[in-house]
Amino acid sequence: MSERDIRLKLENLVKEFPERGGKGTVRAVDSISLNIYSGEFLTLLGPSGCGKTTTLRLIAGFEGPTSGQILLDGKDITPQPPNKRDMALVFQNYALFPHMSVFDNVGYGLQTRGMSRSDIRDKVEESLGLMGLKGLGDRRPNQLSGGQQQRVALARSLIMEPRILLFDEPLSNLDAKLRVQMRSEIHSLQRRLNITSIYVTHDQIEAMALSDRVVVMNGGQIEQIGSPEQIYRYPASRFVADFIGRANFVPVAIDSTNNGTAQINVLGRECQVPLQFDYRAGMDVVAMLRPEVLSLREDPTLQQVQIEQTMYLGSEVEYIVRSGEQTFVVAEKDPRLQKVYSEGGTVGLDYISEAVHLLPA
Amino acid sequence: MQATSLRNPVQQIRMIMRDPLLAIVLLVMIFFVIVAILLPLLAMIGASVSPEGIPVFSEYLTSHVYLEIIRNTLVLGAVIGTTGTAVGFLMAFVQVKLDVPFKRFMHIVSLVPVISPPFALATATIVLFGRNGSISRGLFGVRYDIYGLDGLAIVMTLSFFTISYLNLRGMMLALDPALDEAATNLGANKWRIFRTVTLPMLMPGIASSFLLLFVEAIADLGNPLVMAGNYEVLATRIYVTIIGLYDTTGAAVLSVILLVPSLSVFIVQRYWISRMSVVSVTGKPSGTPQTIDHPFVKWSLFGLAMGICLLIVLIYGTIVHGAFVTVPGVRWDWTLDHFDFVINGIGSQAMRDTTTLSVIATPIAGLVGMVIAFLVVRKEFFGRSALDFGTMLGIAVPGTIIGIGYILMFNTPVSINLPLLGDIDLIPKLTGGRAVFGGALAIVLVYVVRSTPAALRSGTAALSQIDPSIEEASISLGADSARTFRRITLPLIRPAFLAGLIYAFARSMTTISAIIFLTTPQTKIMTQQILNEVENGRYGNAFAYCVILIGIVMVAISVLYFLVGSTTGTEQRIEGGL
Numbered sequence: 030m031s032e033r034d035i036r037l038k039l040e041n042l043v044k045e046f047p048e049r050g051g052k053g054t055v056r057a058v059d060s061i062s063l064n065i066y067s068g069e070f071l072t073l074l075g076p077s078g079c080g081k082t083t084t085l086r087l088i089a090g091f092e093g094p095t096s097g098q099i100l101l102d103g104k105d106i107t108p109q110p111p112n113k114r115d116m117a118l119v120f121q122n123y124a125l126f127p128h129m130s131v132f133d134n135v136g137y138g139l140q141t142r143g144m145s146r147s148d149i150r151d152k153v154e155e156s157l158g159l160m161g162l163k164g165l166g167d168r169r170p171n172q173l174s175g176g177q178q179q180r181v182a183l184a185r186s187l188i189m190e191p192r193i194l195l196f197d198e199p200l201s202n203l204d205a206k207l208r209v210q211m212r213s214e215i216h217s218l219q220r221r222l223n224i225t226s227i228y229v230t231h232d233q234i235e236a237m238a239l240s241d242r243v244v245v246m247n248g249g250q251i252e253q254i255g256s257p258e259q260i261y262r263y264p265a266s267r268f269v270a271d272f273i274g275r276a277n278f279v280p281v282a283i284d285s286t287n288n289g290t291a292q293i294n295v296l297g298r299e300c301q302v303p304l305q306f307d308y309r310a311g312m313d314v315v316a317m318l319r320p321e322v323l324s325l326r327e328d329p330t331l332q333q334v335q336i337e338q339t340m341y342l343g344s345e346v347e348y349i350v351r352s353g354e355q356t357f358v359v360a361e362k363d364p365r366l367q368k369v370y371s372e373g374g375t376v377g378l379d380y381i382s383e384a385v386h387l388l389p390a
Numbered sequence: 391m392q393a394t395s396l397r398n399p400v401q402q403i404r405m406i407m408r409d410p411l412l413a414i415v416l417l418v419m420i421f422f423v424i425v426a427i428l429l430p431l432l433a434m435i436g437a438s439v440s441p442e443g444i445p446v447f448s449e450y451l452t453s454h455v456y457l458e459i460i461r462n463t464l465v466l467g468a469v470i471g472t473t474g475t476a477v478g479f480l481m482a483f484v485q486v487k488l489d490v491p492f493k494r495f496m497h498i499v500s501l502v503p504v505i506s507p508p509f510a511l512a513t514a515t516i517v518l519f520g521r522n523g524s525i526s527r528g529l530f531g532v533r534y535d536i537y538g539l540d541g542l543a544i545v546m547t548l549s550f551f552t553i554s555y556l557n558l559r560g561m562m563l564a565l566d567p568a569l570d571e572a573a574t575n576l577g578a579n580k581w582r583i584f585r586t587v588t589l590p591m592l593m594p595g596i597a598s599s600f601l602l603l604f605v606e607a608i609a610d611l612g613n614p615l616v617m618a619g620n621y622e623v624l625a626t627r628i629y630v631t632i633i634g635l636y637d638t639t640g641a642a643v644l645s646v647i648l649l650v651p652s653l654s655v656f657i658v659q660r661y662w663i664s665r666m667s668v669v670s671v672t673g674k675p676s677g678t679p680q681t682i683d684h685p686f687v688k689w690s691l692f693g694l695a696m697g698i699c700l701l702i703v704l705i706y707g708t709i710v711h712g713a714f715v716t717v718p719g720v721r722w723d724w725t726l727d728h729f730d731f732v733i734n735g736i737g738s739q740a741m742r743d744t745t746t747l748s749v750i751a752t753p754i755a756g757l758v759g760m761v762i763a764f765l766v767v768r769k770e771f772f773g774r775s776a777l778d779f780g781t782m783l784g785i786a787v788p789g790t791i792i793g794i795g796y797i798l799m800f801n802t803p804v805s806i807n808l809p810l811l812g813d814i815d816l817i818p819k820l821t822g823g824r825a826v827f828g829g830a831l832a833i834v835l836v837y838v839v840r841s842t843p844a845a846l847r848s849g850t851a852a853l854s855q856i857d858p859s860i861e862e863a864s865i866s867l868g869a870d871s872a873r874t875f876r877r878i879t880l881p882l883i884r885p886a887f888l889a890g891l892i893y894a895f896a897r898s899m900t901t902i903s904a905i906i907f908l909t910t911p912q913t914k915i916m917t918q919q920i921l922n923e924v925e926n927g928r929y930g931n932a933f934a935y936c937v938i939l940i941g942i943v944m945v946a947i948s949v950l951y952f953l954v955g956s957t958t959g960t961e962q963r964i965e966g967g968l
């Protein structure tokens with residue numbers, strides 16, 4: 030991506046709030062710099078209080094930054110009021126105007142722009158059709174199901190053809206099944222319209238499913254930026270590894286390094302692992318092994334572990350096994366093809382050495 | 391929110407009968423509503439459609455004088471509905487949507503009229519702005535004839551706008567800031583948001599404030615008695631018909647004429663407008679409310695609101711000051727004579743009687759309100775909404791009409807003739823000469839009837855916020871319904887209970903229209919005494935009464951806070967009863 034393709038640029042963005050009941054300040058957003066490229070779907074992911082929603086509200090203009098700049102297509106929009114920014118936000122609780130019909134809700138922004146009645150009618154009808162809301166234009170928001178309300182909220186934003194579409198945890202009020210369905214609708218809509226989107230969520234699956242890039246945030250700062258695969262396979266920190274999926278951590282020392290690989294001893298076995306970061310021999314690090322990287326086999330040469338729990342989940346079997354002080358989560362795919370070990374037994378613990386990832390201790 | 395959902399009345403009764411205590415309580419409540427509210431109303435309506443009443447109807451409804459009075463009444467209602475709502479809206483808007491200084495001060499000043507004794511505002515306004523007013527004549531040299539619709543508009547707007555203020559402020563606070571943000575995000579500026587989002591969302595609240603104030607205004611007796619001049623309204627006419635002409639039939643007919651607009655507007659407000667509301671109090675509000683920053687808009691609204699507050703302060707200041715001078719508005723010598731008159735003189739009995747009766751009525755009204763709220767929200771029985779509506783009639787019906795109903799119903803004992811035992815009094819004579827307890831029982835009953843609706847409303851609101859499973863948990867742990875109510879329900883709705891108690895006491899101490907026909911030589915009521923003093927031009931004494939009355943109410947509120955426990959937001963709930 031070249032400098033030209035940058036749609037939105039955040040430069041050293043800081044937001045401080047006065048401390049509740051105290052005299053000090055809390056840094057909700059701590060010096061964030063970030064480029065969002067044209068047509069990209071970017072997710073801000075993190076636990077509650079990590080600053081992701083505040084960042085989004087700074088972008089939308091509902092909060093003013095304590096310091097730093099926001100540039101839209103190269104132009105500084107930091108001083109612009111939110112109604113002058115060419116962005117549309119989809120709210121967590123949809124924020125549909127309860128006193129207006131679906132039609133009026135969707136047409137509200139166009140009306141504000143001063144578009145003619147007949148043009149509004151055409152565009153709204155088209156938009157309702159696109160969102161599968163045909164024939165619901167006369168309804169009030171409270172006469173719609175949660176999923177339909179969500180679609181109206183989406184239609185109301187999309188119709189503005191904004192330069193950036195912003196989402197503030199838009200699926201968190203839906204039940205699990207509907208959430209998955211809406212997730213895939215948002216995904217295909219965004220790919221089809223190729224609209225630049227910034228999406229805030231605390232749900233890592235949602236983030237992975239939707240995004241081109243994920244920004245993992247913690248304590249007001251960016252922990253890591255990368256594609257879903259990058260952040261899952263090569264997390265930059267223990268926090269990211271833990272927040273994105275599940276992980277087993279084994280403290281190890283690096284024996285030697287050679288040609289971008291490190292020699293380490295994990296689970297009683299020497300192995301070579303590719304180096305993602307700048308580690309040197311003798312350093313203490315943490316080896317991360319995802320549950321699906323581990324497997325159980327009856328092999329006396331492997332490190333022997335006790336099976337503490339066996340959970341049959343259909344598509345996989347999950348074990349919790351113990352080796353001395355350390356416990357591991359093991360996920361075995363497709364139990365039809367393999368033996369299911371029962372609780373209380375002892376068995377060997379194997380792993381795929383290429384999938385081991387080293388993190389700073 | 392009901393614990394059960396039984397359709398069949400027989401099953402419902404069986405369900406309730408499983409708990410005998412509950413059944414007894416329910417019967418007591420039904421008995422209370424029938425005897426204290428419905429029977430007097432029916433007696434009043436009965437008198438109006440009696441053979442003597444029917445001709446009076448046709449006489450009044452064709453007479454120019456009476457048609458004028460009816461028209462005056464409706465105009466007054468419409469004017470106060472409009473001005474009161476406008477002022478309430480302004481104060482609420484400044485409170486919620488502007489970032490200006492002195493907001494706390496303005497909030498408190500806006501609540502002050504809740505505990506204003508009747509006549510206080512009107513009398514003080516006359517002292518300030520009347521024909522010999524210290525401002526109108528003293529400062530500007532104008533002989534302004536304040537009596538009539540203009541004077542009434544000023545005084546009644548200031549007396550009643552608190553209702554619409556609390557109502558609209560609550561709604562404005564409940565507006566989801568995300569809606570403003572969504573509109574902003576779609577390109578709307580503040581003025582457009584106000585026109586297309588804020589105002590339409592508040593429309594049901596504005597309509598309902600208008601109607602509540604309309605009812606309040608046409609029912610009011612105190613202000614028109616002092617301020618109306620030649621502008622006669624139904625309430626004052628009813629008063630004159632009873633006090634001057636001793637014509638109960640005529641008064642009953644006028645009452646029915648007044649009852650029609652009161653009740654129909656009340657029903658429209660309560661069962662129609664209130665359901666149109668699109669503002670819902672949801673869980674966590676998203677975003678922070680935006681404020682209006684445009685300097686001209688901001689500071690002119692602030693100036694207007696501040697002006698109204700200062701006027702209220704000026705009027706109340708006049709009341710307090712006037713209590714300490716020889717002749718307010720004429721001779722400003724410092725004196726304590728008025729207080730001596732009220733505390734040690736003729737006024738002392740009124741002070742003691744009124745306070746005692748209010749103290750008796752307050753806990754009854756509070757408890758009855760909570761119990762009926764509990765029954766209505768939690769239990770399913772035939773006539774549930776009738777019980778709710780019947781209780782609400784206590785405030786929906788103008789006070790004068792309740793008073794006339796009591797005279798007609800309870801001036802003679804209600805007795806039945808039983809074989810062998812002879813005549814047995816079911817209900818003794820409650821009003822007039824030689825009434826039981828010198829008529830005090832009837833007054834307490836009226837106090838309770840007038841205050842229970844507020845407690846019922848705040849109780850209902852509080853209960854619907856509480857998950858019934860909390861009570862079910864108590865019952866499944868072995869507590870009976872009385873224990874559950876006392877240990878679980880009542881503590882949970884304590885803020886509503888406290889609001890009900892405060893309202894009941896303030897209302898009882900300051901009510902005039904409902905008890906004005908019920909006082910007897912043995913039982914003296916302060917508001918009635920204030921009227922006497924005002925009518926005889928002894929404003930100093932009247933003001934001293936008012937100051938003491940306000941003092942008693944303030945002390946009582948502190949005591950109630952201390953007894954029931956302090957809470958936040960109680961003042962917001964007081965509006966519930968209107």
